[in-house]
Amino acid sequence: MSDTAQMMKDLKEIVKPYIQNQEAFENLKEDTDFINDLKINSANLVDVVLDIEDKFDIEIDNDSMDKMLNVKAALDIINSKIAAR
């Protein structure tokens, strides 16, 4: 499994408890939007970010968090934070 595919899998596992649209979750793609597609309650986005921080051992600053609205943005930010570690 490629790094990106593995990361997608990890991310999918992280968002799983918060999603309210099972169909969009099962068809998770790079352009899947956390709020509009997965119907994650916006308040829970901070919990998703905390879970990502724990999983990848990174710290996500406020600016990055504001941009983390879909799967692709999340993957990009995770990658850049890992690279900067």
Place this chain on the structure above:
Amino acid sequence: MENRVVITGLGVVAPNGVGLDAFLQAIRNGTSGIEFYPELKELGFSCCIGGIPSVSEELKRAYFTELQLRGFNSSGILYGCMAGMDAWKDAGLSITDETDYDSGTIFGTGTSGVEKFREAVYLLDDKKVKRLGSTVVAQTMASGVSAYLGGILGLGNQVTTNSSACSTGTEAILMGYDRIKAGRARRMLIGSCSDHGAYLWGGFDAMRVLTYKHNDTPEQGSRPMSATASGFVPGSGAGAMVLESLESALERNAPIYGEILGGEVNSGGQRKEGSMTAPNSEAVQRCIRQALENAGIQAADIDTINGHLTATSKDFTEIDNWAKALNLAGNAFPYINSLKSMVGHCLAAAGAIESVACVLQLKHNFIFPNINCEDLNEEIEALISPEKIPQKVIEQDVNIVAKASFGFGDVNACVIFKKYKKI
């Protein structure tokens, strides 16, 4: 015209019984829910016993989703939601996708989520504010319990939390009653809840108002009206009722447990012998008298009283106040009982849990026994006939129950429940 207000649903999460059936059986049998908790001893508490409802992880999942339980650490909200949802279901009401503007909730508490707050304080002091996540506010805001219930049930009328220390639950009943009576809501889910554990109970232990004499005999620890009463035993849990206009209940063909005739809330203003922690007897008597007047009943109409009676030296003062307010003594005094002998003092939840017990007495025609007062306090015995303090369950028709609760801040609440009759 003012609405008559009836009770159409009950829910309870008590140290001696979780759910109506278990609780009914426990109070009939005089079953204690008080246990020894090693963690209290570990923390150096003088009183290491308490009352905590038994709720398994599996049972929690019958009420909450996995998402709701993520980072969830507020026992009061847990108990409150369980009791509230049970009462709603018991009243034959359903949960839909629509907002129900005719139904609201007044669900009280003293503090909310003390353990959650403790978690947060540790993270904050460790400079990790971001790590609090999204769950701290909803679980630690005073109105957390009513906010949770409002969302779960889709309530669209008033959704709020009242707080008046140990009179909270009884006060909530009267606030809900007033709202329905005035025609501002058709149904109000009312109740109160209290967290359990060291972080809530510690302040009381420090005040030395808890008993330290029964760490080896927990079930005998809570002794209202006993000569050897030595302080209260802390408890926790929740009680809830669906109050409804008679019109709405009849329209829905709902089961009716009883009627609320009225009541009174007041305060002694911390004047005379009243203080932050002690009641002004004049105000207590006034509250009881006014409750009777508002309910339109005479003292002699009362079949049984459910007192506040915490198992401190104030028990005699309370009974003296009842006797003076009702102008009844000796054999003429009604029956009186204290649920605290079985569940301890459930603090902010006390008024609601005890009121559920009162309504069960009306519905099932019995008077539950007092336990742990085989050695009655002599002053109490001199004032009212000992047989009015039942130590075994009494099976008899119960028509009117008077319930009072008193709280820190010198606040009082008294409510009158009556068996429902058409006219």
